[in-house]
Amino acid sequence: ELQLVESGGGLVQPGGSLRLSCAASGFTFSDHYMDWVRQAPGKGLEWVGRTRNKPNSYTTEYAASVRGRFTISRDDSTNSLYLQMNSLKTEDTAVYFCARSTRYYDNSAALWFFDLWGRGTLVTVSS
Amino acid sequence: DIQMTQSPSSLSASVGDTVTITCRASQGIANYLAWFQQKPGKAPESLVYAASSLQSGVPSKFSGGGSGTDFTLTISSLQPEDYATYYCQQYNSYPLTFGGGTKVEIK
Numbered sequence: 001e002l003q004l005v006e007s008g009g010g011l012v013q014p015g016g017s018l019r020l021s022c023a024a025s026g027f028t029f030s031d032h033y034m035d036w037v038r039q040a041p042g043k044g045l046e047w048v049g050r051t052r053n054k055p056n057s058y059t060t061e062y063a064a065s066v067r068g069r070f071t072i073s074r075d076d077s078t079n080s081l082y083l084q085m086n087s088l089k090t091e092d093t094a095v096y097f098c099a100r101s102t103r104y105y106d107n108s109a110a111l112w113f114f115d116l117w118g119r120g121t122l123v124t125v126s127s
Numbered sequence: 128d129i130q131m132t133q134s135p136s137s138l139s140a141s142v143g144d145t146v147t148i149t150c151r152a153s154q155g156i157a158n159y160l161a162w163f164q165q166k167p168g169k170a171p172e173s174l175v176y177a178a179s180s181l182q183s184g185v186p187s188k189f190s191g192g193g194s195g196t197d198f199t200l201t202i203s204s205l206q207p208e209d210y211a212t213y214y215c216q217q218y219n220s221y222p223l224t225f226g227g228g229t230k231v232e233i234k
Contacts, residue, residue: 044227045163045228047223047224050223061221064222111159112218113218114161114171115173115182117172
């Protein structure tokens with residue numbers, strides 16, 4: 001069964017750190033780009049960042065709101081995705097989803113779209 | 128950054144109705160647009176990519192269209208399980224951005 005399961009959420013004080021994990025199963029993890037998307041309470045979806053796959057050198061992209069504070073990494077040997085969050089702010093409070101991105105081609109250009117989501121893990125930043 | 132604007136932000140419709148949600152990009156994104164459905168307390172589910180291609184397993188009652196800056200998601204014959212919030216998202220350029228969502232409620 002295709003599955004993404006996040007863990008590691010919890011309550012943390014402003015300025016603190018937290019590491020989220022996402023365990024993938026049921027598909028070839030190493031083929032895909034992987035993303036983190038968050039949703040503040042009662043709000044819409046906000047993309048956090050992406051890690052590309054090995055053929056694309058595991059390079060990363062981040063939203064401006066988290067760049068320099070958050071780091072995305074992956075371990076293809078254990079089918080795991082990570083989000084290291086440092087210098088947390090109250091506005092980082094959200095449910096964090098991991099999402100799989102799958103490739104398709106459009107006029108020979110490779111494009112990647114979200115096609116599988118985890119159930120999310122709640123991060124609360126509060127004193 | 129590319130801003131994605133959805134309209135309406137909410138709508139009420141009856142079972143059996145057909146509804147259309149609009150998504151507008153602040154600049155051209157070709158057809159690099161996806162749609163998602165999210166029910167309360169649940170993860171989003173992917174419906175459409177490339178503006179009009181249905182994800183595997185998604186019923187044909189959902190249809191997407193548009194190109195450039197203007198896009199639509201149409202849901203035909205609304206059923207109770209279709210009441211949810213729908214989001215568009217562009218993947219033309221970074222940062223990837225979502226629309227604010229359209230909540231479809233029961234009339």
